[in-house]
Amino acid sequence: MCTTCGCGTDHVHIDGVSQLVSRTTAAPLSGEERFFPMPASTPAVGAMAVHAHGTPASRIVQVERDLLAANDSWARRNRDRFRALGTLCLNLVSSPGSGKTTLLVRTVTGLAARRPVGVIEGDQQTSNDADRIRATGVPAVQVNTGKGCHLEAPMIARALDGLALTAGGVLFIENVGNLVCPALFDLGEAHKVAILSVTEGEDKPLKYPDMFRAADVVLVNKIDLLPYLDFDVELCEANARRVNPSLEIMRVSAKSGDGFDEWLGWIESRARPAASPARGSEART
Amino acid sequence: MHEMSLAESVVQIVEDTARRNGGTRVSSVTLEIGALAGVEIEALRFCFDAASRGTMAAGAMLMIDRPEGAAWCMPCGETVRVTSLGEACPRCGSYQLQVTGGDELRVREIELH
Structure with missing residues (x-):
């Protein structure tokens, strides 16, 4: 396990069921046991021996393979699946405590009357967040990453089996609360949406630039608290645009609902028309 | 950050390549980890030692090569060198930069026996 941040990927739990994800076992894992194989459609590795090296018994083999190739192949498959289903997938990322789950509860409540909505919740432990979503009547699948500090695309592929997605639907993935690691992992989403609350620092986009570069949208949350804080929203937004000039930024309050017309309108403008009168998709059990 | 996952990917790619080549x-x-790739090199080394234990x-x-960061500056209309994200163009001071290099995360080659 990494002692820097505690991340490690021995196994994850999807709705409480343990899934082995070890990629480091010496013995080759069978297809059933191995959670992170390359998808069948992944192009073969272009490895080839090129020249003899200093040691007679050794040779250099060119590899030229991206470290994220396996994850990205799964992400492409997830994206194809969303496209075929007509589902808009949004990956919500933020620090712990930014109000992500509260924002999500208000968002799915606002959307569920108009179109099918589903949620995949990522946390290291507990099903608290999925429980909060399910209490609104919207189906949710909880992925527990154990020591893992981010979601990866194969976990989403697995979790999707527990959600019935339909045309015009919106799937929200609430990533593990962490403004660093989830930046690198494509899950197949249409957009990463970063949430930053006004109780954090204005310079957060400069401190964690990878995430603000990976995101297309930033929601500045908890703006109802602005009268009580010294937070400079303009400065925060300028910092975010320093890292990513094309960011769309919206100011919202998940508590008061301020800014939600714009946020829900943004989602509506990107989702496909709902296939049938609005009903939450049913979770398969 | 996510260095353990990356180290596990390195080991998986290395073992896969070694097997295919009869090693x-x-x-x-040899890895290529760009200066803007968001990777803590010391953490990656530590994680690689742990993840490679018991494997080939x-x-x-x-060995880790660190390609420099490069970005396309829209006002300048040319590629400039950058050392971190959120940094201004060293020529004109603009933040209208599009990263074009330095985000590599790749296994380049292995020495096989």
Whole structure:
């Protein structure tokens, strides 16, 4: 396990069921046991021996393979699946405590009357967040990453089996609360949406630039608290645009609902028309 | 940050390549980790040691090339060198930059026995 941040990927739990994800076992894992194989459609590795090296018994083999190739192949498959289903997938990322789950509860409540909505919740432990979503009547699948500090695309592929997605639907993935690691992992989403609350620092986009570069949208949350804080929203937004000039930024309050017309309108403008009168998709059990 | 996942990917790619090429042991692994790739090199080295234990890559020397960061500056209309994200163009001071290099995360080659 990494002692820097505690991340490690021995196994994850999807709705409480343990899934082995070890990629480091010496013995080759069978297809059933191995959670992170390359998808069948992944192009073969272009490895080839090129020249003899200093040691007679050794040779250099060119590899030229991206470290994220396996994850990205799964992400492409997830994206194809969303496209075929007509589902808009949004990956919500933020620090712990930014109000992500509260924002999500208000968002799915606002959307569920108009179109099918589903949620995949990522946390290291507990099903608290999925429980909060399910209490609104919207189906949710909880992925527990154990020591893992981010979601990866194969976990989403697995979790999707527990959600019935339909045309015009919106799937929200609430990533593990962490403004660093989830930046690198494509899950197949249409957009990463970063949430930053006004109780954090204005310079957060400069401190964690990878995430603000990976995101297309930033929601500045908890703006109802602005009268009580010294937070400079303009400065925060300028910092975010320093890292990513094309960011769309919206100011919202998940508590008061301020800014939600714009946020829900943004989602509506990107989702496909709902296939049938609005009903939450049913979770398969 | 996510260095353990990346180290596990390195080991998986290395073992996969070694097997396809009929090797039994890997004595060195060369990576390309760009300056803007968001990777803590010391953490990656630590994680590689842990992740490679008991595999064909155990004990392999890890060599890491660090390609420099580069970005396209829209006002200047040319490629400029950058050392971190959120930094201004060193020529004109603009933040209208599009990263074009330095985000590599790749296994380049291995030495196989």
